[in-house]
Amino acid sequence: MTSDPAPTPEQTTGWRLSPGEPSLAGMFGTIPTRAKGPFWRKLIAFLGPGYLVAVGYMDPGNWATSLAGGSKYGYALLTVALVSNIMAVVLQSLCTRLGVGAGRDLAQACRDAYPRWVSWPLWLSAEIAITATDLAEVIGTAIGLNLLFGIPLELGVVITAADVFLVLALQAFGFRWIEAFVVALLGVIAACFAIQIAMADPDWGAVIRGFAPTTRVLTEPGMLYLALGILGATVMPHNLYLHSGLVQTRGFGHSPAEKHEAIKLATIDSTIALTFALTINASILILAAATFHHAGQTDVAELDQAHAFLAPLLGSTLAPTLFGIALLACGLNSTVTATLAGQIVMEGFIQFRIKPWLRRMVTRLIAIVPAVVVTIIAGEKGTGQLLILSQVVLSLQLPFAVVPLVMFTASRAKMGEFVAPRWLSVAAAMIAAIIIALNIKLVFDYATGG
Template sequence: MQFKLPTTATAPFCPSEVQGTVAVSPSAPFWKKLLQFAGPGLLISIGYMDPGNWATDIEAGSRYGYSLLFVVVLSSLAAMVLQCLSMRLGIVTGQDLAQLSSSRYSPMVARGQWLLAELSIVACDLAEVLGGALAFHLLFKCSLTVGVLLTAFDTLIVLGLKGKNFRDLEAIMLGLVATIGLGYVIELALVQPHWPSVMQGLVPSWSAVSEREPLYLAIGILGATVMPHNLYLHSSIVQTRAVKRDARSIASAIGLSRIDTLVSLTLALLINAAILILAAAAFNATGHNQVTEIEDAYKLLAPIVGTGFAAVLFAITLLASGQSSTFTGTIAGQVIMEGFLKMKIPCWQRRFITRALALIPALIGVSMLGNDAVGKLLVASQVVLSLQLPFALYPLIRMTDDRTLMGAFANRLPTRVLAWFLFVAISVANLWLAVQTFGWIG
């Protein structure tokens, strides 16, 4: 029995030709099929460990110890639910969220969604510029302004990837994520956290966020966790797998991709938790509870841990974090541009435009505020991201609820209730974060 798709669409992003190019073997053993579907979730997970997340996790750990660790866990669980919806939408319909939004909404609404999605990519890229610039500053002792300018050359890296197939890109991302993960394993071994306190921090506690400042920071963690352009991206890159269009094959693809998503985002969860645990063990436990800047964390690590290697490793993982997010931001930009505008441009041009737009506020901020600009601009970039999120969540949940679009793969009642609860909770929390950040109340 064939599963009928609603409509067909053009190939989804910059390397448009990669749609359906990763072969899958229906008769292969389960573990082999699982490896064939592994990869898209890894690219998505990179957005959950970018420099913006570092800023919120470091401040949370240094100021409140392990008490906000449960917020990292709950935020990551929410991200898993939403990314699984995005993945299922792409596999079932054969279209991505941008393409579907363009075809199902009026031109004015779709254009508004495109502008907001582009803004979220530029905001995210601003965090990568700042993270990369700070990493260069820490590793090579150059000024932050020089570091910002050095990040412009990542366009050359994108050019160097020309001609690579999608599995090559996934392998490169795996290497960068492995660098970040291994770095934090070593750093935690050097710092030696108090693990019973870590376990206690995993238990949800209202008292931990009952006051204004920790609640503000907790919402900041939530806002930095689920990135709107990642929802567009995931619905597209899952289509790189060549899946037969019958209901059984689609169901199998959803199941295998769900495992890929959950494992990858669990890895991102562990890395984000490791950042907070490192800050709690190295700073809060030693009386340094006002470390709110990434640069301050770098400077304090060596004397506290007793070896400069920990600080250098910290800077290397920061650089890997910024560079890995750069790649996925480029692909997300192509998905959004092609889906909403039906426009194709070379990847390096897309990379150049996005980076140029991010460099402007970074250079202005650094020139006016100096090193203090990094923390302030990182927080501002996360607020901008948080404001865009509901505009991607709403169509995603509506579409996956739609039985005429999704057929038998539409959301069931428990999933529907959970998804809309997350939409309301995240929207209210992000609005509160934005209001508090800009000082409109209180």
């Protein structure tokens, strides 16, 4: 198929501005797809972007919230992981629809639809979310280096600035190499947790019951705080911008039929990837519940704590090593996706292009400062709380990305024949309402000391 350089005139109806340059211009439409052939061959060409989005499930900040939730509440918060996954599937399907159907990533759509006094605050909100994500990566990668190689946290935080060269090297080889790198590291993470859970031998009956809904999340402020952290680490704001741009790396053609098929295939890709990521996300919580909570260690929130406790609890020195390897792999993975998301956000909102390495260095340096300060003042103990806080910040930023996404994809004037089905828009609107309501309750509880 041939790639579509810009949306057709019919698709620009309802937008205030023209789309301008395509999303991720250097990679736009560079991956060929199949116009004919068996379904599985067509699908293979679209597999990839969903796994980059799924990396959000394994962000180091998610480890902190899942470890804290599993150690304190056992398997109870598995239901939050499941609900978050369902929300992610729905919202990411809207991202593919926006990217393919309207030919815009979410940042471009906000710029094209809103006046500057609206789009610029949304841009700042997106940058805050990316900085919070980067903060989690800095701390997680530094802890991984410390656990595996004994590198001091302060030095590890500084070393993480060098990851920009990894991203640059991958981009030089082409986008398929980036996807292959991410998928390979996901495989490493999955293997590490599979072995650790086999060692932990959890109560599988309790695991299944943990996926059942519980009202405790709403009645216990501490559980709500961790639940929102899990939600923020799962349905991450930058993933919505990222996915709506990544789907446009495929050369899916420009006819309505080709675009409808591209939306279907890209949605299948993201759904498979997010379902796989749910197993990883749940594995972190299950491991914490089966080891720490079962042994009465109900206050494990620090990654180094978890690393230290695994060997005596599981009776094997292999477990903490696998934990450190998985943590380092997850930090490297998150680096790649945060870099791409930052590029999409800056170019889409304000049409400002800078070299990827410079963009990466700026955001990484912003994240390094609080990480270094906390590490020096509070030591290792403060890093876990900072990780959880970063995830709650992501949850508080979610509405500023979710609401525009739902509004755009529900508008026939903006989407034309690619408008989301009514049932999907209603489901997405309910998800947005739930996220906003939970955030309001969280702020109210902590403002009133509840």
